Every structure is written in structure tokens, then in C-alpha cells.
Amino acid sequence: QKARLVINEARSKGATEVVEFQAQEVLRAYNLPTPxxxxxxxxxxxxxxxxxxxxxxxxxxxxxxxxxxxxxxxxxxxxxxxxxxxxxxxxxxxxxxxxxxxxxxxxxxxxxxAPKGCKEIIIGFKRDDQFGPLLMFGLGGIYVEILKDIAFRLAPLGRDDAKGIIREIKSYMLLKGVRGEQPVNFQAIEDILITMSELALDFPEIVEAEFNPVLVNAEKAVVADVRITLS
Ligand code: ADP
Ligand code: MG
The missing domain is CATH 3.30.1490.20 (ATP-grasp fold, A domain)
Structure with a gap:
């Protein structure tokens, strides 16, 4: 409901992007972790x-x-x-x-x-005219352009799809932890993927959304930056 209000307000102003502070309201309405x-x-x-x-x-x-x-x-x-x-x-x-x-x-x-030692990941979707929302997962921050290590899945995403898309990237081992590092909280990442899929299906007017980065450690994940693009 709150999310609907924010999106409608942005649209009524003719905006094609929801400003970050407002976009955070959308995330909070979906119980997504924001700083x-x-x-x-x-x-x-x-x-x-x-x-x-x-x-x-x-x-x-x-x-x-x-x-x-x-x-x-x-x-x-x-x-x-x-x-x-x-x-x-x-x-x-x-x-x-x-x-x-x-x-x-x-x-x-x-x-x-966010606490030190978090790993940066990117979670997003783009809406395809024919196939609907295509979810995207990869390592974030400075690596995303260089490594092009990204996996895709069509919405809707269930728990198994979320687990699958995470395991598909080559950098999966980095998230599992190397040299005695603790693994990141995978369930927290899955939750964000599943929720983003719901958001994509709930709002056909969102053509693209990107959480970059999501900062994750062994305890939790938090969406540190969000971009929501409207049609
Ligand atoms: P933009 O992508 O618009 O340049 P971001 O909000 O993504 O700006 O911030 C740039 C970078 O700063 C992030 O990729 C991340 O490395 C770091 N950063 C942003 N927010 C936080 C935060 N709350 N805690 C720790 N690091 C952050
Ligand atoms: Mg960013």
C-alpha cells in the first residue's frame, strides 16, 4: 500500500526514476533490509x-x-x-x-x-516485453563490469530458484568464504531475491530495478543503494 503510494506519486510527477530516499520506502514496505x-x-x-x-x-x-x-x-x-x-x-x-x-x-x-568486511553483491531485474521480469544476480561494486559474472532467472522466483541463481555465478566460492572466512548469510540473499521477484510482479510499471550494492556478511544483508526505473 505504502509502496503503491510512493510509485504513484513519482509517476504523477512524470518521473522515470524514484528518488533514492523514496525508493527506500518501497523497500521497507516489502520488509527489505535498508540501512x-x-x-x-x-x-x-x-x-x-x-x-x-x-x-x-x-x-x-x-x-x-x-x-x-x-x-x-x-x-x-x-x-x-x-x-x-x-x-x-x-x-x-x-x-x-x-x-x-x-x-x-x-x-x-x-x-x-555497513560493518567492515561485507561483500558487495548486485540484485536487479529488467522487464522483458515477452518474458516478463528477468532477475539478475552477481558480484557487485567495482567487480560487476569487469568480471561480467552474472546469472539470470525469470520471475517468479521461489526458494529453490533463488538458491540456484546464487550458485550459478563463478564467484560463488567467494561468498562461501575462502581461507577460513565465514560464509555469507545465503538465506538473507535468497530472501532479497524472492522479494524482488514479488516487487517486479506487483508493479508492472517498474521497468528496471537495481540494488547495487547489497552488502552482506555472515550475519545479515542490507540494501545500501537502490535504483527504481519507471516506464
Ligand atoms: P552510486 O552507485 O550511486 O555511486 P552507492 O550508494 O552505491 O552510490 O555508493 C557507492 C559505494 O559506496 C557502494 O558501492 C559501496 O561500496 C559504498 N557504500 C554505499 N553505501 C554504503 C553503506 N551504507 N555502508 C558501507 N558502504 C557503502
Ligand atoms: Mg550503487
Whole structure:
């Protein structure tokens, strides 16, 4: 219901992308794990949000026109104290304004930092006119373009499909852990895959969605970045 409201609102504005802060609402409505996040319109608000969330935090540019945030230097991780947050806020917003003068800058998202040692994976789907939603799973972050180690499955995904798509990638062993590392929480990844398949079937107007990265360790998985594209 909440998810429907968010999608409808984005569409009524004629947007083809749901802004990140709103997209997180959609994820929460589906019980998907998202990091604690606040929207700050000033450096004071950013510090207040970080104090509340607890350090270290991540700051990300918040602008409906900027969806690839790192491209404009729009993400700073591991900010350890109020001063670092304040500086990052000025830095990120000033740089974004300079690089994208046409963009409306709402401020910055202040986000809980995922624990060290998480692995980055990518979970997404693209809607095929003929076959419907095609789910995608792979190693995320900087590796996804280089390794092209991605597996696909058509929706709907059940538990066995989710297990299967995870095992299909070549980097599966990395997720199982090497040299005495603990395996990641596979069930948490399966849950996200299955839920994304449900989301894809519930909202035909979503043509594409991408969680990149999902940060996962032995305990849990969290969706640290989300892009939802509408028709
Ligand atoms: P974009 O993809 O728009 O450039 P992201 O939100 O994906 O921006 O952030 C870029 C990178 O920063 C991620 O791939 C991840 O490595 C790191 N990152 C983002 N959010 C977090 C977080 N909450 N905790 C830890 N690392 C993060
Ligand atoms: Mg990303």
C-alpha cells in the first residue's frame, strides 16, 4: 500500500526514476533490509542525523537528477565524527552543483555504515516485453563490469530458484568464504531475491530495478543503494 503510494506519486510527477530516499520506502514496505537513513538539507541537519544514527556514517548526494552518485564525487564513506560529516556535506553538495549545474540538490542522505568486511553483491531485474521480469544476480561494486559474472532467472522466483541463481555465478566460492572466512548469510540473499521477484510482479510499471550494492556478511544483508526505473 505504502509502496503503491510512493510509485504513484513519482509517476504523477512524470518521473522515470524514484528518488533514492523514496525508493527506500518501497523497500521497507516489502520488509527489505535498508540501512538507517536520514535526509539532511543542511550541514547542521547532517550532523544531527549522524549523531542520531551513530558514527561512522556515509553521506550521499540527494538529487533527483543524479542517479550515479559516485560519478560526481557524491558518496563519502566512513565519516567518523561531526566535523567529517560537516566537511563532507559542503564538499559533496558543492561538487555536485559544479558538475551538474542543472540539477536540483535536495541535500545529502546520511546513512548508517555497513560493518567492515561485507561483500558487495548486485540484485536487479529488467522487464522483458515477452518474458516478463528477468532477475539478475552477481558480484557487485567495482567487480560487476569487469568480471561480467552474472546469472539470470525469470520471475517468479521461489526458494529453490533463488538458491540456484546464487550458485550459478563463478564467484560463488567467494561468498562461501575462502581461507577460513565465514560464509555469507545465503538465506538473507535468497530472501532479497524472492522479494524482488514479488516487487517486479506487483508493479508492472517498474521497468528496471537495481540494488547495487547489497552488502552482506555472515550475519545479515542490507540494501545500501537502490535504483527504481519507471516506464
Ligand atoms: P552510486 O552507485 O550511486 O555511486 P552507492 O550508494 O552505491 O552510490 O555508493 C557507492 C559505494 O559506496 C557502494 O558501492 C559501496 O561500496 C559504498 N557504500 C554505499 N553505501 C554504503 C553503506 N551504507 N555502508 C558501507 N558502504 C557503502
Ligand atoms: Mg550503487
Amino acid at each position: 538507517n537513513t536520514g535526509l539532511a538539507r543542511s550541514s547542521d541537519e547532517a550532523v544531527a542525523a549522524a549523531d542520531k544514527i551513530g558514527y561512522p556514517v556515509v553521506l550521499k548526494i540527494a538529487s533527483p537528477q543524479i542517479s550515479h552518485k559516485s560519478d560526481v564525487g557524491g558518496v563519502k564513506v566512513n565519516l567518523a565524527d561531526a566535523e567529517a560529516v560537516r566537511n563532507a556535506f559542503f564538499d559533496i553538495t558543492a561538487r555536485a552543483q559544479r558538475m551538474r549545474p542543472e540539477a536540483y540538490i535536495a541535500g545529502c542522505l546520511v546513512q548508517e555504515m
